[in-house]
Amino acid sequence: MIDIKQLPMRIGIGQVNELTDEFLTFATQLGLQDVQMNLYNLPEGMADTGRLEFESLLRLRSRAEERGLRLIAIENVPIRFYDRIMMGGEGRERQLANMQETIRNMGRAGIPVFGYHFIATGVWRTGWDTPVRGGAISNSFKYELARHAPLAYDRAYSEDEMWENYDWYMQRILPVAEEFNVRMALHPDDPPVASLGGVPRLFRNFENFKRAMDSHPSPMHGLDFCHGCWSEMRAGAGVLEAIAHFGGQGRLFYLHMRDVQGGGDTFTECFIDEGNSNILHVMQKLHDVGFNGFIIDDHVPHLVNDSPWGHRGRAYATGYLRAMLDAVVKK
Numbered sequence: 001m002i003d004i005k006q007l008p009m010r011i012g013i014g015q016v017n018e019l020t021d022e023f024l025t026f027a028t029q030l031g032l033q034d035v036q037m038n039l040y041n042l043p044e045g046m047a048d049t050g051r052l053e054f055e056s057l058l059r060l061r062s063r064a065e066e067r068g069l070r071l072i073a074i075e076n077v078p079i080r081f082y083d084r085i086m087m088g089g090e091g092r093e094r095q096l097a098n099m100q101e102t103i104r105n106m107g108r109a110g111i112p113v114f115g116y117h118f119i120a121t122g123v124w125r126t127g128w129d130t131p132v133r134g135g136a137i138s139n140s141f142k143y144e145l146a147r148h149a150p151l152a153y154d155r156a157y158s159e160d161e162m163w164e165n166y167d168w169y170m171q172r173i174l175p176v177a178e179e180f181n182v183r184m185a186l187h188p189d190d191p192p193v194a195s196l197g198g199v200p201r202l203f204r205n206f207e208n209f210k211r212a213m214d215s216h217p218s219p220m221h222g223l224d225f226c227h228g229c230w231s232e233m234r235a236g237a238g239v240l241e242a243i244a245h246f247g248g249q250g251r252l253f254y255l256h257m258r259d260v261q262g263g264g265d266t267f268t269e270c271f272i273d274e275g276n277s278n279i280l281h282v283m284q285k286l287h288d289v290g291f292n293g294f295i296i297d298d299h300v301p302h303l304v305n306d307s308p309w310g311h312r313g314r315a316y317a318t319g320y321l322r323a324m325l326d327a328v329v330k331k
Helices: 021-029 054-065 083-087 092-109 159-180 206-215 227-233 239-248 279-288 311-329
Strands: 013-016 034-038 070-075 113-116 127-131 137-142 183-186 221-226 252-257 259-263 266-270 294-297
Touching: 013 021, 013 294, 034 294, 054 070, 054 092, 083 092, 083 159, 092 113, 092 159, 113 252, 127 266, 159 183, 159 206, 159 221, 183 252, 206 221, 206 239, 221 227, 221 239, 227 239, 227 252, 227 259, 239 252, 239 279, 252 279, 279 311, 294 311
Parallel strands: 013 034, 034 070, 070 113, 113 183, 183 221, 221 252, 252 294
Antiparallel strands: 127 137, 137 266, 259 266
16 A cells, blocks of 8 residues: 655645546646545446445556556545435444445555545535636535525434434444554535534534544544635634644645635635635645645636536646645745
């Protein structure tokens, strides 16, 4: 397995569920080495067994390495793989066994990071064609439009129930992660509001992340620090302080780097250079706390004649991030 402790802070690429020739060529043309895959939806041809199988994971790693790249992280599995774990429902023991085997298989296949979330109702937006700078297309959220959404599950759930379910899962999955040397990186709720569809969203603020990390202090447990979500929480306030706290503990495993304008109940995703945060200051703070993980772009505005995946928007964001990183480490 890759010894990720020996790698520097760097820019990677991700948010794909298939390693196509086009994507791998794009990554190498941008001068990147680290690849993250998002398997929220399984790629065509991957067996749907309720877990990620060793053979499939090894093929993905080998596919990346054939092009001189590192498959550094798998992020997400379909929600149906562990929805009963999140909701404390019948069948969660079977789902737990599958998730434990997924972590074992990642370790066996030499993929060192698993990005996970505890968002039983998924990512929400209320606008998917919001115009931003120059007419580029992005997305937005207004809580007022979503607050009266119908129940997503059989009933409304309490925050105490969700914490009980989360703790139950962590107590049982982290020992496996430790045994197989796979880091589990927690992603925030997006949007970070108190509840949607009758389900509390635990990971919406600093206090709840601190509770999760303090309650489950495994060296294999840390953060997928989604800068955009942290910027949403308090309209950009507190981002640097969160990096200092969790980064100082060595709990930042990797970053999604995007930004928004606004925050809390109302925000719009924007270009990386016009959001709530000064990205150069963010990079400097990461450098100051000794962060040595990878950073990927995330959601990006779609530029004129862009592809569905957003090649032009991602090239812009990645180039900007590489420049900010160079400004910090080469000064």
